[in-house]
Amino acid sequence: MNKNNLTTFFLTSITFGLLSPMSFAASCPASSTNVSNISSCTVEGSGSDIKLNFISGFVSSTATSPVGGNNGKTIGEQRRLAFIKAAEIISYQVVSPQVIEVDARFSDLACDRDSAVLGSAGATNSIAFEMSDNIANVELDTFYPVALANALSNKDLSVDKNGNFSDIQAEFNSRLGAFNCLNGGGWYYGFDDNSGKLTSFLTVLLHEVTHGLGFSSLFDPITGKKPAIYDPNTKLKIADLDDIFSNFLYIKSEDKTFNELGTSVTDNTKRKNAIISENDLYWNGLNANNLAISKIKTGFSDNDSNTEFTTGDRIQMYSPGTLEQGSSVSHFDKKVSPDELMEPNLTINKCDLGLALGVLKDIGWSTITVTNDSFYLNIDCKNINNGDTFNSNFNGDLIKITPVSDSSSYTYSLTYEGNPADDLIEAKSNGLFINPKDTGEFAGVYTLTIGNGNDPDVIITINRPLRLVWSSDALLNNEKYTLKIEGGAAGSTYDLTQSHTGIIHFLNQDNQKVSSISASNDPANSNPARLNITSQNVNYPLTVETTVKSQSNTYPNVSSDITIYPSILHSFTVTDETSSAINNASIIIDNSSLIQQVGIDTVLSTNSLGKLSFYLPNTADTFSVTIIKAGYNNKRLQINATNTTHAVTLLSSLRNTSEPTTPKFGSGGGGSMPLWFLMLSGLFLLRRPRLLSH
Numbered sequence: 266m267n268k269n270n271l272t273t274f275f276l277t278s279i280t281f282g283l284l285s286p287m288s289f290a291a292s293c294p295a296s297s298t299n300v301s302n303i304s305s306c307t308v309e310g311s312g313s314d315i316k317l318n319f320i321s322g323f324v325s326s327t328a329t330s331p332v333g334g335n336n337g338k339t340i341g342e343q344r345r346l347a348f349i350k351a352a353e354i355i356s357y358q359v360v361s362p363q364v365i366e367v368d369a370r371f372s373d374l375a376c377d378r379d380s381a382v383l384g385s386a387g388a389t390n391s392i393a394f395e396m397s398d399n400i401a402n403v404e405l406d407t408f409y410p411v412a413l414a415n416a417l418s419n420k421d422l423s424v425d426k427n428g429n430f431s432d433i434q435a436e437f438n439s440r441l442g443a444f445n446c447l448n449g450g451g452w453y454y455g456f457d458d459n460s461g462k463l464t465s466f467l468t469v470l471l472h473e474v475t476h477g478l479g480f481s482s483l484f485d486p487i488t489g490k491k492p493a494i495y496d497p498n499t500k501l502k503i504a505d506l507d508d509i510f511s512n513f514l515y516i517k518s519e520d521k522t523f524n525e526l527g528t529s530v531t532d533n534t535k536r537k538n539a540i541i542s543e544n545d546l547y548w549n550g551l552n553a554n555n556l557a558i559s560k561i562k563t564g565f566s567d568n569d570s571n572t573e574f575t576t577g578d579r580i581q582m583y584s585p586g587t588l589e590q591g592s593s594v595s596h597f598d599k600k601v602s603p604d605e606l607m608e609p610n611l612t613i614n615k616c617d618l619g620l621a622l623g624v625l626k627d628i629g630w631s632t633i634t635v636t637n638d639s640f641y642l643n644i645d646c647k648n649i650n651n652g653d654t655f656n657s658n659f660n661g662d663l664i665k666i667t668p669v670s671d672s673s674s675y676t677y678s679l680t681y682e683g684n685p686a687d688d689l690i691e692a693k694s695n696g697l698f699i700n701p702k703d704t705g706e707f708a709g710v711y712t713l714t715i716g717n718g719n720d721p722d723v724i725i726t727i728n729r730p731l732r733l734v735w736s737s738d739a740l741l742n743n744e745k746y747t748l749k750i751e752g753g754a755a756g757s758t759y760d761l762t763q764s765h766t767g768i769i770h771f772l773n774q775d776n777q778k779v780s781s782i783s784a785s786n787d788p789a790n791s792n793p794a795r796l797n798i799t800s801q802n803v804n805y806p807l808t809v810e811t812t813v814k815s816q817s818n819t820y821p822n823v824s825s826d827i828t829i830y831p832s833i834l835h836s837f838t839v840t841d842e843t844s845s846a847i848n849n850a851s852i853i854i855d856n857s858s859l860i861q862q863v864g865i866d867t868v869l870s871t872n873s874l875g876k877l878s879f880y881l882p883n884t885a886d887t888f889s890v891t892i893i894k895a896g897y898n899n900k901r902l903q904i905n906a907t908n909t910t911h912a913v914t915l916l917s918s919l920r921n922t923s924e925p926t927t928p929k930f931g932s933g934g935g936g937s938m939p940l941w942f943l944m945l946s947g948l949f950l951l952r953r954p955r956l957l958s959h
Contacts, residue, residue: 293317296350296456297647299336299826307364308349310356312633313416315365317348318431322371322439328858330738333455334646338826343454344371344466350456350646351470358622359478360631361416366423367474368431371439376446383464383611385591386435386473387481388412392422393494393506403629407524408492408508410479413629433477437469456646458614465614467646472606475621479628480607481595483508484523486588489537491528509628514539514594515549515579517566522549540594543586547579548597550627553620554579561620564601580620583609616646654726656821658701675717682709699727705788708732708752708820730823731759731813732791736798737864740769742832743880744865746798750813753820755786759794764810768829772797781816800829806884830863833883833906839875839892839913846875847894847915854881855889881906 293306302324307316325340337343348369374382388410394400400418411423412432423430441464442451453463483492491505507524514523516539526532539546547566548554561574564581581598592609599608606615626632677697679686691698708731716722734749750759760781761771773779774795782794812824839850854860854867859882871877881888883906892900897915
């Protein structure tokens, strides 16, 4: 969706006599936990508070599994947790005395098989200060995005004519991954680097919210004109003003920034030409360019021709030869390498703002620079500092250690319970990873030491808990399941407790109820302690937290949530036209997300009497089943909890019948003519997802 230049037409002059009411919301849970179906909450960071309004698309109840540090168990939960994670990252780096409020929506944005608009965001309004406003350290008669104007004035100016109080509007593509919309390339809601062919939602969130904070130009890219303000009564133009972001856009051939040029036709043309120059538009802010020193390899003006980014060089801005509405100007150039968050195409998964943090500081934001000696330690997009202790299951490449500088000359070592474990470390081009050990005893304390020979070593402690392996993601009453506790030493004894007493029955191999269990001596299978699991009847889906504690306190406690669904018995009798029983008829249950969760068998057979009974979740869901028997026509049924007894008659597929048939599309029998769609795929389309500024 192209909203380019929209702001230019609704900007109005706002005075400080009108203050919007304060907006409150409950504190957000930590992104590492789980989140209920909330419509609004506030992330409280050391730099700022960010209020998130989940307007639409955040309540999907489609079941899914936790991934990459995101513990949500539905798509809606994972979307909210990812947004909370993005707000956590920003709130600990961007400083504001006023709450930053963001409205978020999922919408049907532009999309086809090979390209997609992932998201779109921008400031809801922009504010220009006058001398009488008496605001320190601002450029007068220059537009600021409203969140930044609030921070600089320490006043909430975020009310518009409709009574809305948000500072940033953001929307994201609800169709991503659907048919003919980046086929096979849907959203990835994890916080790590393991998105594969999917698109990192967290990265897109950071990108779009950064636009809303002010990483965006208000100049008309078609004409090169400055944004204008109009008299709300006469609709006549009052003045052409600069905007703070564009004040730092530098035209190399003119040796001037956008605001240093006037409003004449000639000056407008110079800006317009720079916007489509391909290599004449650069960033003139000291903070961003200083951050880029020794980091950027390509995509900059090399003022001293030494092929390295040094003091005095400038980062190149995106100015393709053909104007790309919503992308041109308001991004770093694609040539910038290593890739940056604020490039127009999604090329990397990012956990931080990168050079964009310098841009925000250039335009007026107070920021907090994160430094960890010579190393940036990151686990699921959370900064880890020297001396920190944390828990990790090592589910994939979760632990990432990257030098702050480009030098890779650092040393590392790992111990497990005091013994060398360097064989678990793998050094890659983008960091240092610890791979999981999956046999024998692997739970316990790992110590990672990183050094470079100069600064003090960075030492972190990793507690790896025992691993709980349920045979299913959820439990169904009257069905049997298993639980394995893996990773402890042979003979270790574990106590089991649950948040709802007596709901889950823990059974030993003799099916006797127990509250503790011992690990076997089976190193090849991680010394498992095996339990059979059943549950009490429940009247509604109930989530129970199970906690496993090592009696010797050798390993960290580990907890796991599992949902128990009430069950209801469905009975089938399958006969032929003569009412004779059909034995060994297959009843196939469609493998819906709920059926997958509770892990029941989906292919069952009738007995010699043509009968079969099985349990399904006792919910409002409708389930589809198909009855199949060789020599008979298949029968398909829709069943639910209000109808649990099913008498099914299968017709012989060999019988000669004169029964009328339903006309088919396009047949001579009358039916509807089919609709045909012309689909153009891959023609004149970008091969990577596009990100629009606003």
